[in-house]
Amino acid sequence: MATFQTYQSIGNREDLSDVIYNISPTDTPFMSSVGKTKATAVYHEWQTDALAAAVGNNAAVEGADATSLTVTPTARVGNRTQISTKTVQIAGTQESVDKAGRKSEKAYQLAKASSELKRDMEKTLLSNNVAAAGNSSTARTLGGLQAWLGTNAVLGSGGAAGSGGTTARTSGTDAAFTEAMLKSAVKQAFVQGGNPTVLMVTPTQKQVVSGFAGIAAQRYEAPSNKASTIIGAADVYLSDFGTVSVVPNRFMTADSGDGGEVAFVLDPEYAAVAYLRPFQTNELAKTGDSEKTQLLVEYTLEVKNEKAHAIIADLAE
Numbered sequence: 001m002a003t004f005q006t007y008q009s010i011g012n013r014e015d016l017s018d019v020i021y022n023i024s025p026t027d028t029p030f031m032s033s034v035g036k037t038k039a040t041a042v043y044h045e046w047q048t049d050a051l052a053a054a055v056g057n058n059a060a061v062e063g064a065d066a067t068s069l070t071v072t073p074t075a076r077v078g079n080r081t082q083i084s085t086k087t088v089q090i091a092g093t094q095e096s097v098d099k100a101g102r103k104s105e106k107a108y109q110l111a112k113a114s115s116e117l118k119r120d121m122e123k124t125l126l127s128n129n130v131a132a133a134g135n136s137s138t139a140r141t142l143g144g145l146q147a148w149l150g151t152n153a154v155l156g157s158g159g160a161a162g163s164g165g166t167t168a169r170t171s172g173t174d175a176a177f178t179e180a181m182l183k184s185a186v187k188q189a190f191v192q193g194g195n196p197t198v199l200m201v202t203p204t205q206k207q208v209v210s211g212f213a214g215i216a217a218q219r220y221e222a223p224s225n226k227a228s229t230i231i232g233a234a235d236v237y238l239s240d241f242g243t244v245s246v247v248p249n250r251f252m253t254a255d256s257g258d259g260g261e262v263a264f265v266l267d268p269e270y271a272a273v274a275y276l277r278p279f280q281t282n283e284l285a286k287t288g289d290s291e292k293t294q295l296l297v298e299y300t301l302e303v304k305n306e307k308a309h310a311i312i313a314d315l316a317e
Contacts (some may be wrong), residue, residue, distance in 0.1 A: 020101035020108075026115045028122040029249045030145075032277075035272035039300060042140060044274050045078035048305045079165050079277045080131040082142040084120055086113035086295045087284070092154075095291070106291060110281065113295050117279075123251040125273065125301050126200075126264070131165045144261060145271075148303045149311040154181045154190035156260065156314025165303070174260040174316040177205050180211040183239065184194055185265045190241040194308030198266040199237060199246045204317050205263055206248040209237065217230045242270035263312040270308035275299045 006012060052072075088109045095105050102108035127144030134140035143165020153161040159172025168297060182199065189196045202210060237244045244265070277298035284292035303309070 016100045018100050022112075024115075025250050026118065028118050028251070029200060029247050030126055031118070031122055031273055033200075033266065033268045035248070035268070036180060036288050037272045037274045039081055039274040039276040039298075039304060042081045042276065043078050044081060044276070044300050045076060046302060046304060047074040047076050049074045050307075077164060077303075079143050079272065079274075079302065080133060080140045081274075081298050081300045082140055083123065083277075083296065083298045084117055084124070086296075087291045087292060088113055088295070089290050092289045092291070106293065110293060110295065114279070117295055119251060121273075121297070121299065122249075126249070126252050128162065128168050130162075130168050130268050142300045145264065145301060145303070145309075146311065146313075148301070148306050149264075149309055151192060151307045152185060152194075152265070152310035154185050154310070154312045156189075159314050161311065165301070169311070169313060171260060172314045174314050177208045177263065177312070178314045181238070181312050182209070182212070182263075182265075185263075185312050186239045186244065188309040189265055189267065189308060192307040194267040194270065194305075194310075195242060196265045196267045196309065197242065197244060198264075198268060199244050200249050200252065200264040200266060201246065202252045202261045202263075202315075203248050203250065205261055205315055212237075253311060257274055260313065261315040261317060263315060265310040265312070268309040270304040272302040272304065273299055274302045 017181060088106065090106045099105060124142065125144060128146035129141055129144040131143035132138070133142045133244070146169045147162035147167060148165045149169075150161040150163040150167075155161065155169075156172030156175050158170075160170040162169040186196055199209070235246055235259050237246055252264075275298070277296065279295070279297045282294040282296060284294055286292070
């Protein structure tokens with residue numbers, strides 16, 4: 001007598017887990033590190049200033065007439081807002097049928113699109129894109145961080161720093177990331193008045209930084225009656241000018257040409273994301289048996305004073 005097996009059976013219920021596993025990263029370290037502010041126009045502006053260079057011979061003759069100081073005006077800089085969107089369209093039937101892992105297809109897809117939008121923003125803010133006003137047929141674009149950092153830069157041979165968000169950084173010859181490069185970048189930012197506390201790197205460069213000579217020998221200052229903690233990994237780098245947290249960022253782009261990578265030395269106090277229109281959902285006109293919902297955000301990068309930061313570019317992978 002033949003055994004009746006599952007291979008012959010009709011009507012066995014499926015075994016489909018009610019969990020959807022998605023490991024795509026959604027962390028946005030740069031946006032999480034810097035501040036948030038408000039924009040009120042499509043061209044968001046702010047002012048920067050600097051003190052006169054310190055002199056060592058500021059001495060006046062007793063009884064002499066006062067002399068007027070040469071006053072310098074502030075510098076007015078700005079960045080364009082950029083509109084980023086995602087649109088979800090769900091058929092009425094799909095919203096109605098029983099589904100595994102989610103009750104509402106619309107809600108699930110909107111949550112997914114929201115995470116994707118934040119990832120797009122993170123990559124854009126750290127990019128080498130330049131600010132452009134756009135027109136009726138061309139989208140406005142913001143100037144990314146790479147196009148802003150011009151004063152403090154450690155670049156490969158032939159490379160040139162960006163400027164004011166309107167001039168893109170030019171790639172140079174790639175070279176391996178060294179501790180000397182990091183020290184130079186931190187020093188440049190400190191001399192200009194910045195107090196960098198974050199080194200943001202690609203995953204590849206994070207592993208390079210962890211291997212810098214002397215990392216394991218660095219110690220936190222501890223009370224004399226307690227043992228000091230040796231830093232065995234480069235999650236925290238103790239520079240000559242203060243502690244710098246080493247933060248890997250999955251969304252930092254390589255050069256479009258030769259594939260070189262970048263690292264940012266940041267003083268988060270002097271950067272922010274300015275929102276003209278914060279995250280919002282717009283229900284679009286119904287034109288058939290489906291629902292269309294648009295996710296939208298309009299924002300820009302505010303580099304409060306680019307001298308507070310530094311860029312290390314043209315890093316070999």
